[in-house]
Amino acid sequence: GRRPSVVAATILKETRSSIPECFRHVPMAKRVPTSAAHKDVHPAVLAVGQQMATFAIKDSIARLEATLLAFRRVIESYETPKGNSLSRHFVPHVLNPQIEYLTECRPMCFAMGNAIRLLKTQVNKFDIDTPEDEAKEGLLETIDLFIRERISLAEFVIARNAARLINDGDVVLTYGRHRLVEKTFLRAKENGKTFGVSIIDDPYDNGGQALAKTLHAAGIRVFYSPNLGGLRANVERASNVLLGAEAIFANGSLQAPAGTADVAMVATNVNKKVVALCETINFDRERVAVDSLTYNEIDPGRNTAESFRLMFDNTRDRYISG
Amino acid sequence: MAPSQAAYAPSLEKLLKSLKSKSLEASIEDLIFLLKRRQVSGDECANATAHMLLQVVARSKWHDVDQLLSRIQSTGSRLAQAAPHEPVIGNIVRRVLGLIRDEASEDRNADEFMSESVSDLQSLPPSAPSHTRPTGATPVRPALVPTATSLAVSKSMFNLLSAAETADSPMTGASTPISQAQPTSAHALRSEVIDGIEEIMDEISQADDQIAGFADIQVHPGDFILAMLPSPAVERFLLKAAAKRRFTALLASNGSYISAVGEAPYAALRKKLNAAGVNTVNLASNGLLAYMPRANKVIFGAKAVYQSGGLLVDSACCIAARAAQEYSKPVIVLSGVYKFCPFDPSEEVSKVDLGNPMTYVSYGDGPAVDALEVENAVAEYLPPELVDVYLTNLGPQTRDHLGSIISDHYKPEDMGLSLLINEA
Numbered sequence: 080g081r082r083p084s085v086v087a088a089t090i091l092k093e094t095r096s097s098i099p100e101c102f103r104h105v106p107m108a109k110r111v112p113t114s115a116a117h118k119d120v121h122p123a124v125l126a127v128g129q130q131m132a133t134f135a136i137k138d139s140i141a142r143l144e145a146t147l148l149a150f151r152r153v154i155e156s157y158e159t160p161k162g163n164s165l166s167r168h169f170v171p172h173v174l175n176p177q178i179e180y181l182t183e184c185r186p187m188c189f190a191m192g193n194a195i196r197l198l199k200t201q202v203n204k205f206d207i208d209t210p211e212d213e214a215k216e217g218l219l220e221t222i223d224l225f226i227r228e229r230i231s232l233a234e235f236v237i238a239r240n241a242a243r244l245i246n247d248g249d250v251v252l253t254y255g256r257h258r259l260v261e262k263t264f265l266r267a268k269e270n271g272k273t274f275g276v277s278i279i280d281d282p283y284d285n286g287g288q289a290l291a292k293t294l295h296a297a298g299i300r301v302f303y304s305p306n307l308g309g310l311r312a313n314v315e316r317a318s319n320v321l322l323g324a325e326a327i328f329a330n331g332s333l334q335a336p337a338g339t340a341d342v343a344m345v346a347t348n349v350n351k352k353v354v355a356l357c358e359t360i361n362f363d364r365e366r367v368a369v370d371s372l373t374y375n376e377i378d379p380g381r382n383t384a385e386s387f388r389l390m391f392d393n394t395r396d397r398y399i400s401g
Numbered sequence: 402m403a404p405s406q407a408a409y410a411p412s413l414e415k416l417l418k419s420l421k422s423k424s425l426e427a428s429i430e431d432l433i434f435l436l437k438r439r440q441v442s443g444d445e446c447a448n449a450t451a452h453m454l455l456q457v458v459a460r461s462k463w464h465d466v467d468q469l470l471s472r473i474q475s476t477g478s479r480l481a482q483a484a485p486h487e488p489v490i491g492n493i494v495r496r497v498l499g500l501i502r503d504e505a506s507e508d509r510n511a512d513e514f515m516s517e518s519v520s521d522l523q524s525l526p527p528s529a530p531s532h533t534r535p536t537g538a539t540p541v542r543p544a545l546v547p548t549a550t551s552l553a554v555s556k557s558m559f560n561l562l563s564a565a566e567t568a569d570s571p572m573t574g575a576s577t578p579i580s581q582a583q584p585t586s587a588h589a590l591r592s593e594v595i596d597g598i599e600e601i602m603d604e605i606s607q608a609d610d611q612i613a614g615f616a617d618i619q620v621h622p623g624d625f626i627l628a629m630l631p632s633p634a635v636e637r638f639l640l641k642a643a644a645k646r647r648f649t650a651l652l653a654s655n656g657s658y659i660s661a662v663g664e665a666p667y668a669a670l671r672k673k674l675n676a677a678g679v680n681t682v683n684l685a686s687n688g689l690l691a692y693m694p695r696a697n698k699v700i701f702g703a704k705a706v707y708q709s710g711g712l713l714v715d716s717a718c719c720i721a722a723r724a725a726q727e728y729s730k731p732v733i734v735l736s737g738v739y740k741f742c743p744f745d746p747s748e749e750v751s752k753v754d755l756g757n758p759m760t761y762v763s764y765g766d767g768p769a770v771d772a773l774e775v776e777n778a779v780a781e782y783l784p785p786e787l788v789d790v791y792l793t794n795l796g797p798q799t800r801d802h803l804g805s806i807i808s809d810h811y812k813p814e815d816m817g818l819s820l821l822i823n824e825a
Contacts, residue, residue, distance in 0.1 A: 102682075307716075
């Protein structure tokens with residue numbers, strides 16, 4: 080089944096040729112028609128891939144969760160062919176095509192990479208003679224535990240700890256909309272804190288507006304800036320800054336939605352506390368990035384010279400206080 | 402503003418055409434309305450102010466220099482108050498006031514004994530006549546040091562008070578000797594001042610071209626130039642550079658184009674640049690730090706340059722400048738000399754200027770209207786530390802030389818005009 084990926088390659092070529100040359104090394108999400116996918120790709124994975132390519136599932140943790148749940152379905156429906164063992168056959172022949180397809184839809188985020196690595200080690204741990212049912216059961220358990228521990232529990236703990244950083248009367252500044260930041264605000268409100276939130280939004284994304292509506296519904300006072308204009312004045316008015324990160328590199332720098340770095344830089348320059356929230360599953364222990372052009376993605380909606388946009392930027396660790 | 406409305410909306414162009422047919426007072430009122438509604442903004446302000454002051458000189462009734470000065474002052478401060486966010490208006494008023502003082506003293510020199518005229522031949526700008534006011538009242542003329550404002554305040558205190566209390570008071574104290582000038586010279590003075598104002602108007606219109614003349618020195622082959630919200634001056638600069646150099650222009654906007662008519666901003670500029678063989682990329686991004694490792698230099702136009710070297714710029718330019726500083730990339734600011742303000746912004750001015758948030762948040766979105774306290778900053782003060790080069794029509798300047806340029810262009814008596822605006 081090599082033929083379908085040739086089709087995918089030509090699609091790839093066509094869309095990429097419009098990217099300005101100086102940014103051509105940066106990967107980009109793209110829509111791979113389901114018909115062009117590898118024949119072994121599981122329907123559940125196909126769906127997740129499409130959702131990722133269209134940014135219906137967007138942030139790293141949501142992608143991780145969707146991927147794991149889809150893989151769960153893959154494992155459930157898996158039957159080891161005769162004369163093979165799960166620990167030898169599953170990864171190269173079943174799991175890898177799924178991963179390849181997902182990567183083609185949108186470059187994998189670090190959390191997905193970490194999770195898949197974990198899953199593969201788990202498979203390799205099984206003895207070659209482990210009965211299929213037992214192995215499948217073990218894998219499903221691993222995935223469930225993973226979701227519970229690294230996603231649900233992490234979210235709970237982070238929100239609880241971060242909510243403690245918010246004091247009565249504070250105005251907390253944030254950029255865009257991040258799940259953890261939103262949870263933190265709601266949690267702090269539940270704890271009975273009275274505070275305001277100043278949202279700086281990205282006009283190309285507008286996630287901040289949705290956040291503003293949620294917070295308003297929860298009874299939190301919201302100030303809203305549609306872009307980075309007047310950033311310095313906004314930051315000076317705020318008591319501290321709470322940012323959500325997409326990933327953290329080995330050198331401590333953040334990968335976060337484009338614009339985060341600008342906010343963090345200004346906040347540090349006027350001596351405000353900058354706190355970045357991120358689950359440990361998003362940490363990368365190998366990769367190092369000092370600028371935003373090393374690891375990034377191009378916004379597939381804006382990938383031509385007419386209109387070009389990088390998804391993320393890189394915040395050096397010196398701009399993060401906690 | 403919808404394009405269909407634009408055809409009916411009053412504009413500067415229409416106003417200038419109708420100058421002849423309207424009374425002076427009516428045209429001043431019209432311009433004030435345009436300024437208040439920000440239908441005249443940015444670089445147009447300077448031109449509009451010069452036009453209007455020209456009309457004041459040409460058409461209002463005045464018999465001696467003091468009357469003329471006070472008329473210009475009152476009209477000028479009315480215009481400036483209409484648009485406090487445009488310091489350029491005040492600059493032009495000051496330039497014209499200085500011009501009148503120069504011409505008046507020249508006249509008087511011709512009439513009285515020549516020995517008294519102490520010509521202070523400093524490095525004066527080409528446009529201004531090379532005579533300064535003879536030292537009639539004060540024995541020694543204070544040196545024109547960059548920080549001349551403190552001296553100027555004491556000198557023009559009387560002038561200030563009298564002008565502020567009523568606009569058409571016949572006597573303004575600062576130029577006591579001149580006030581005895583004969584009415585017969587009024588006619589000659591009128592035409593000379595008009596010539597002078599026309600020179601200022603020429604300077605304004607040529608500034609962009611002159612700035613562009615320095616383009617090939619600043620832009621090198623293979624450069625990645627990040628142009629933030631390219632203003633007409635920046636466009637001309639890039640096009641001039643494109644004629645000689647192959648570089649890449651990263652044109653950045655701050656999202657205000659999103660809901661504007663067409664998708665691609667700066668289409669005309671990009672077409673011209675591409676035709677000259679220059680690659681262009683439109684950056685559609687909020688933050689600019691992500692692109693800064695790629696860019697070599699950052700260029701944008703200033704709305705005004707203050708005495709300290711600080712700037713009044715579109716708020717997006719501040720982001721660009723800060724990002725450039727983070728990666729130690731040079732920031733080049735394009736500004737005609739007429740945008741140099743002989744004062745520093747007061748606390749109030751240095752705050753941000755807020756604009757219409759309609760382009761970002763739709764009123765159709767009910768929950769959003771409820772939930773949001775929207776603040777859309779459009780103009781902002783940029784501290785001088787973030788600027789490396791000030792590229793003017795007189796050539797590239799550094800922060801240290803701004804003071805001498807300012808003192809070359811304005812009379813110490815007129816520097817206090819800003820105070821007058823704030824008081825009134």
